[in-house]
Amino acid sequence: MADLVRARFKGPIIQRRNQIDDSTTDQRLLDSRGPSDWVHTDPWRVLRMQAELVEGFGALAELGPAISVFGSARLGPEHPSYAVAETLGRRLVEEGFAVITGGGPGAMEAANKGASEAGGVSVGLGIELPWESGLNDWVDVGVHFRYFFARKTMFVKYSQGFAVLPGGLGTLDEMFEAATLAQTGKITSFPIVLIGTSYWQGLVDWMRDTQLAEGTIRQDDIDRLVLTDDVEEAVALMVRSREDESS
Numbered sequence: 001m002a003d004l005v006r007a008r009f010k011g012p013i014i015q016r017r018n019q020i021d022d023s024t025t026d027q028r029l030l031d032s033r034g035p036s037d038w039v040h041t042d043p044w045r046v047l048r049m050q051a052e053l054v055e056g057f058g059a060l061a062e063l064g065p066a067i068s069v070f071g072s073a074r075l076g077p078e079h080p081s082y083a084v085a086e087t088l089g090r091r092l093v094e095e096g097f098a099v100i101t102g103g104g105p106g107a108m109e110a111a112n113k114g115a116s117e118a119g120g121v122s123v124g125l126g127i128e129l130p131w132e133s134g135l136n137d138w139v140d141v142g143v144h145f146r147y148f149f150a151r152k153t154m155f156v157k158y159s160q161g162f163a164v165l166p167g168g169l170g171t172l173d174e175m176f177e178a179a180t181l182a183q184t185g186k187i188t189s190f191p192i193v194l195i196g197t198s199y200w201q202g203l204v205d206w207m208r209d210t211q212l213a214e215g216t217i218r219q220d221d222i223d224r225l226v227l228t229d230d231v232e233e234a235v236a237l238m239v240r241s242r243e244d245e246s247s
């Protein structure tokens with residue numbers, strides 16, 4: 001009878017005789033720590049970014065029709081736009097939409113509150129910030145992001161329109177990202193409704209008087225932004241767009 005040959009599997013690979021490693025893969029994984037500076041390098045960050053996209057897509061893939069609601073993190077319940085955001089969240093749910101926000105305070109909290117109290121799907125996509133206190137209490141499905149760009153992808157990919165309440169730089173960033181994606185044909189049939197004419201009219205006037213006049217944008221780019229004070233008009237626009245898409 002032939003001598004028994006020493007052999008070991010390394011995953012799907014068989015090693016025999018003097019080709020056998022000194023340790024197993026699990027030993028190398030678990031038995032020692034090794035250096036850790038790689039954790040602060042870009043290749044590892046790329047994997048974390050990938051993980052955020054995987055988690056975000058996994059959490060939202062089956063969401064159904066949704067509208068993203070943006071607005072100031074700083075305007076609380078004492079400000080009139082809080083009540084508008086709350087009504088908007090509720091009305092969107094009553095029309096069969098899930099509501100997605102940035103998961104923070106102010107207008108985001110109000111829209112989540114309206115959506116959650118109406119029994120709908122209230123989503124918050126939080127972002128790691130130096131002063132961040134977490135997701136507001138009215139978020140029923142929350143995903144927390146390290147990277148802004150991964151989070152912004154989710155707003156656009158998983159909603160069929162943007163409703164924009166008065167807000168600051170973050171709100172402008174979100175609104176103009178959608179406007180740019182629409183201008184460049186990356187998204188189609190994507191209503192962008194600015195709620196609060198006294199707040200937004202000056203911006204749109206400036207776009208017409210300066211940007212359009214200087215030729216840096218076209219009339220289409222302005223026409224894509226719908227201004228209203230009427231939550232019902234905003235909701236009706238979202239409903240119409242959904243119907244147009246499904247017909």
Ligand SMILES: C/C(=C\CNc1ncnc2c1ncn2[C@@H]1O[C@H](COP(=O)(O)O)[C@@H](O)[C@H]1O)CO
Nearest residue numbers: 070071072073074102103104167168169170171
């Ligand atoms: C400023 C304060 C808290 C910030 N917390 C936020 N949490 C989640 N999302 C946020 C936060 N701040 C900004 N955003 C995003 O930008 C938009 C609002 O920004 P704005 O500059 O206030 O307009 C909003 O739609 C979020 O997506 C202190 O309480």
